[in-house]
Amino acid sequence: MTESLLGFAILLVLILFRVPIAFAMAAVGGIGFALLRGWEPAWVLTGQVAFDTGLSYSLSVIPLFIFMGNVLAASGVAHGLFAGADRLFGRFRGGLALASVFSCGAFSAVCGSSLATAATMSKVAMPSMRKFGYDDRLATGSIAAGGTLGILIPPSVILIIYGLITETDIAKLFVAGVLPGALGIVLYLVAVRVAVMINPALAPEVEGKEPMSRTDTIGVFCVLGLFVFIMAGIYGDFFTPTEAAGMGAGAAVLIAIGLRSMTWADFRAALFDSIRATAMIFAIIIGAELFTNFINFAGLPDALADFVLDREMPVWMVMAFIMLVYLVLGCVLESLSMVLLTVPVFYPLMYQLPFESSLLLDPENALIWFAIIVVVATEISLITPPVGMNVFILKAVLQDVSLSTVFRGVFPFWIVDILRLGLLIAIPGLSLWLVGLM
Amino acid sequence: ETELVMSSWLPPRHPIVVGAMKPWAKQIEEVTEGRVTVRILARPLGAPPAHYDMAAEGVADITYGLHSFTTDERFQRSRIGQFSFLGDDAVSGSVAFWNVYSGMLDAQAEHKGTKVLGLFVHGPGMLHNNTRKIETKEDIAGLKIRTPGGYIADLMGELGASTLFMSSGEVYEKLSRGVIDGVTFPYDAIAAFNLGGDLTNTTKVPGGLYNTTWFLVMNEGKWNEISAEDQAAIESISGKAFAELVGTAWNGADEKGLAAANEAGIQIDEAPEALVATIAELAAGYEKAWSDAIAADGFDGAAALTALRAETGVEY
Amino acid sequence: MEQHRRRTTGQPPRGGLALRPVLENTLGMGAAAILAALILITCVDVVGRYFFDAPLTGAFELTEVLVAALVFTALPLTTERREHVEVDLLNAAFPPALNRYVSAFAGLFSAALLATFAWRLATHAIKTMGDGATTNALGIPLAPFGFLAAFACLVSAFLAFLRGIQPDDPTDPKPEDRP
Numbered sequence: 025m026t027e028s029l030l031g032f033a034i035l036l037v038l039i040l041f042r043v044p045i046a047f048a049m050a051a052v053g054g055i056g057f058a059l060l061r062g063w064e065p066a067w068v069l070t071g072q073v074a075f076d077t078g079l080s081y082s083l084s085v086i087p088l089f090i091f092m093g094n095v096l097a098a099s100g101v102a103h104g105l106f107a108g109a110d111r112l113f114g115r116f117r118g119g120l121a122l123a124s125v126f127s128c129g130a131f132s133a134v135c136g137s138s139l140a141t142a143a144t145m146s147k148v149a150m151p152s153m154r155k156f157g158y159d160d161r162l163a164t165g166s167i168a169a170g171g172t173l174g175i176l177i178p179p180s181v182i183l184i185i186y187g188l189i190t191e192t193d194i195a196k197l198f199v200a201g202v203l204p205g206a207l208g209i210v211l212y213l214v215a216v217r218v219a220v221m222i223n224p225a226l227a228p229e230v231e232g233k234e235p236m237s238r239t240d241t242i243g244v245f246c247v248l249g250l251f252v253f254i255m256a257g258i259y260g261d262f263f264t265p266t267e268a269a270g271m272g273a274g275a276a277v278l279i280a281i282g283l284r285s286m287t288w289a290d291f292r293a294a295l296f297d298s299i300r301a302t303a304m305i306f307a308i309i310i311g312a313e314l315f316t317n318f319i320n321f322a323g324l325p326d327a328l329a330d331f332v333l334d335r336e337m338p339v340w341m342v343m344a345f346i347m348l349v350y351l352v353l354g355c356v357l358e359s360l361s362m363v364l365l366t367v368p369v370f371y372p373l374m375y376q377l378p379f380e381s382s383l384l385l386d387p388e389n390a391l392i393w394f395a396i397i398v399v400v401a402t403e404i405s406l407i408t409p410p411v412g413m414n415v416f417i418l419k420a421v422l423q424d425v426s427l428s429t430v431f432r433g434v435f436p437f438w439i440v441d442i443l444r445l446g447l448l449i450a451i452p453g454l455s456l457w458l459v460g461l462m
Numbered sequence: 463e464t465e466l467v468m469s470s471w472l473p474p475r476h477p478i479v480v481g482a483m484k485p486w487a488k489q490i491e492e493v494t495e496g497r498v499t500v501r502i503l504a505r506p507l508g509a510p511p512a513h514y515d516m517a518a519e520g521v522a523d524i525t526y527g528l529h530s531f532t533t534d535e536r537f538q539r540s541r542i543g544q545f546s547f548l549g550d551d552a553v554s555g556s557v558a559f560w561n562v563y564s565g566m567l568d569a570q571a572e573h574k575g576t577k578v579l580g581l582f583v584h585g586p587g588m589l590h591n592n593t594r595k596i597e598t599k600e601d602i603a604g605l606k607i608r609t610p611g612g613y614i615a616d617l618m619g620e621l622g623a624s625t626l627f628m629s630s631g632e633v634y635e636k637l638s639r640g641v642i643d644g645v646t647f648p649y650d651a652i653a654a655f656n657l658g659g660d661l662t663n664t665t666k667v668p669g670g671l672y673n674t675t676w677f678l679v680m681n682e683g684k685w686n687e688i689s690a691e692d693q694a695a696i697e698s699i700s701g702k703a704f705a706e707l708v709g710t711a712w713n714g715a716d717e718k719g720l721a722a723a724n725e726a727g728i729q730i731d732e733a734p735e736a737l738v739a740t741i742a743e744l745a746a747g748y749e750k751a752w753s754d755a756i757a758a759d760g761f762d763g764a765a766a767l768t769a770l771r772a773e774t775g776v777e778y
Numbered sequence: 779m780e781q782h783r784r785r786t787t788g789q790p791p792r793g794g795l796a797l798r799p800v801l802e803n804t805l806g807m808g809a810a811a812i813l814a815a816l817i818l819i820t821c822v823d824v825v826g827r828y829f830f831d832a833p834l835t836g837a838f839e840l841t842e843v844l845v846a847a848l849v850f851t852a853l854p855l856t857t858e859r860r861e862h863v864e865v866d867l868l869n870a871a872f873p874p875a876l877n878r879y880v881s882a883f884a885g886l887f888s889a890a891l892l893a894t895f896a897w898r899l900a901t902h903a904i905k906t907m908g909d910g911a912t913t914n915a916l917g918i919p920l921a922p923f924g925f926l927a928a929f930a931c932l933v934s935a936f937l938a939f940l941r942g943i944q945p946d947d948p949t950d951p952k953p954e955d956r957p
């Protein structure tokens with residue numbers, strides 16, 4: 025246990041000194057393993073893990089889902105979603121912020137990543153909100169927060185990786201994310217309304233309607249159609265969740281061609297952005313694999329389980345402790361590395377804890393429920409200072425806004441996120457009800 | 463005192479882990495009076511196919527896995543355990559496989575860098591499909607069958623099936639989506655991978671249509687660090703004793719699989735004699751090719767096969 | 779999931795070759811072609827089996843080896859753009875001179891690590907070649923993919939080393955940007 029904690033500490037120091045997270049994890053993991061086990065085995069393991077991680081059928085979904093999201097982002101359908109949502113919410117004060125949240129949720133349904141969702145929607149929604157005089161805090165906050173839905177509403181790269189770590193059915197994980205994702209949209213809408221009620225200056229009294237062209241309308245139907253295609257394909261037994269990524273990417277290209285909104289340069293950029301993001305993610309996965317091997321060898325997961333079970337700690341206390349770890353780590357770590365570092369440590373506990381809810385007695389259900397909780401906790405980390413990746417995205421798009429403005433803007437959403445996290449922990453049925461219907 | 467670290471890639475609740483690996487680890491501690499202990503890691507240190515090399519190169523002390531994980535020629539003589547008509551249950555099959563492979567086929571010489579502690583097979587393999595009852599060779603023709611590769615892939619191909627490979631975890635999804643029409647597995651997989659709903663027919667042959675061979679090994683250097691007395695104690699619960707232990711665990715898993723098959727209403731048939739004869743004829747060709755290949759190193763494959771079948775009592 | 783700090787322009791490092799276009803036109807085009815191939819394989823496989831009852835036999839294994847090829851081929855491009863996720867939390871707290879040292883440290887650290895990976899992957903590939911390991915059904919030899927991975931890591935190590943010796947980062951955030 026001491027070795028593991030020391031490893032985490034050194035990892036943190038390296039990360040704070042700007043060593044890329046992937047390389048810091050690989051180095052600490054590799055050297056830690058060498059000190060416990062010897063250099064020769066550590067060298068062998070390093071080459072083997074790096075190579076075998078690349079050679080993965082299941083992980084092929086990562087480049088494919090990323091490419092799907094990038095193509096759709098470039099195809100312009102996001103504007104259709106935003107304008108369409110404005111038709112729903114335009115009559116309320118703060119209508120464009122409500123529309124931003126809602127269209128973020130809609131785009132999440134065809135995009136596997138939170139950062140891509142936030143990046144895409146910020147380009148679409150920010151110009152309008154600024155034009156009509158929205159306070160920067162509300163405008164940026166609603167997009168940064170809305171973007172976090174990308175990894176909860178299927179498809180989701182993080183849920184896939186969780187499924188691979190814990191050997192949980194990915195089709196079930198995707199279904200489990202639907203209701204909590206919808207709950208997230210509703211709570212974010214409430215957060216916008218309450219924020220505007222408390223401080224009416226956040227949103228203008230009157231605002232124009234976001235223009236909606238014919239292409240926009242077609243775009244909305246394309247997104248809806250693609251989501252239905254993916255879901256029906258998976259749950260109608262036409263293709264596997266892994267194959268869904270390839271089919272979705274193919275369909276996205278057809279949509280982009282059909283809409284004639286994408287140039288060759290856009291297409292090339294979508295390809296190149298996707299391959300670079302893929303290498304970035306795999307570097308993190310390889311690094312995390314090496315680090316996890318080290319703490320696994322050092323016996324941390326077993327020690328933790330023994331600690332909790334020997335003392336007969338109450339379940340709520342264990343869950344509260346785990347959530348605290350996520351919230352603290354979420355301050356400094358990026359979402360994927362956080363999941364890769366923590367899930368291997370915590371998930372063995374999920375089928376050993378004496379849960380009271382009968383739903384969680386089945387270990388598979390407990391793992392699915394925990395997946396949703398982990399993802400929501402990770403979503404929160406994306407908007408928690410000082411390192412909130414979604415906030416950085418907004419900042420990168422809007423050079424003249426300060427980071428603290430965005431962080432203050434996400435505060436109402438952060439509050440409802442904590443509320444949602446509590447609800448999901450207390451009521452496992454929110455995550456498991458749809459799974460039970462499969 | 464020596465602590466041995468085992469990297470285990472099967473899920474922690476897999477019947478082999480629960481019924482063989484963990485009890486065996488406990489036994490080691492008992493027979494050495496606590497001088498040697500085994501710690502099974504909470505999660506494996508690498509991908510399943512890497513597990514032989516992990517033990518050989520000292521990444522872990524003890525690993526287990528399938529010989530067919532390595533697609534190279536290293537475990538050529540282990541292939542005796544892949545053929546048809548070898549044994550009707552996992553205990554007799556595993557004991558015979560251990561006796562013959564570690565005896566007249568000198569398994570230790572093929573397991574470089576490790577000490578062989580266990581060699582075993584699972585229950586008899588059979589052909590499951592969701593299309594029709596298999597009565598003749600023609601009934602197999604055109605079926606898309608998932609196989610683990612090696613002998614059974616060649617055999618099914620020659621019987622007219624088109625064979626596909628995917629990880630065993632993918633089988634459920636591919637079967638339910640019609641990518642494959644059937645699969646070669648022992649009974650246990652029907653329960654383990656929840657295949658009951660997607661299969662209609664199971665076809666058996668005496669002694670099994672095929673099998674897969676497994677190893678349980680310890681890093682050689684680590685083995686040599688253990689005192690002769692403790693080595694002897696460990697050997698007493700390994701080898702043949704371990705084959706019985708793990709065979710019993712597989713048999714229990716097969717019983718669950720059979721129950722799941724019955725519950726799902728899968729029709730189970732013995733292959734008609736004519737089909738068995740066809741398979742036997744094809745099998746003889748593969749057996750001879752294998753036998754010829756190992757003859758170069760001075761091993762008598764035909765005699766080994768006869769000895770193995772004599773031990774399990776399979777007649778076909 | 780892209781990085782939050784990225785260079786927006788394609789300017790070469792001072793005094794160096796225009797590395798980016800070279801990388802994009804070689805490794806980049808290769809990786810892009812692999813990505814396109816991955817999509818095609820899935821679509822041909824799925825469409826083939828539904829409409830023509832003819833699935834692509836080796837789809838599983840082709841996907842496996844192509845993902846490995848894609849990941850490692852793209853790695854130098856990610857490294858050149860400094861798109862590996864890193865945390866620049868302390869930048870605002872440090873004086874600029876110290877930040878240069880921190881950035882140089884990060885670059886050299888990355889270079890050393892990537893070089894180690896190149897060495898280990900090459901060793902692994904040599905062993906794989908000696909064993910003659912191939913994929914299960916199609917018999918695709920695995921060693922070439924190991925050598926490709928080693929080569930890509932070596933190129934990436936070189937690119938990270940360039941950052942180590944030229945640590946100035948034009949996109950370094952200004953102190954007032956910090957919360």
Ligand code: NA
Pocket residue numbers: 131132133134135136137173174175176177178179180
């Ligand atoms: Na999503």
Ligand code: NA
Pocket residue numbers: 354355356357404405406407408409410411412413
């Ligand atoms: Na954070």
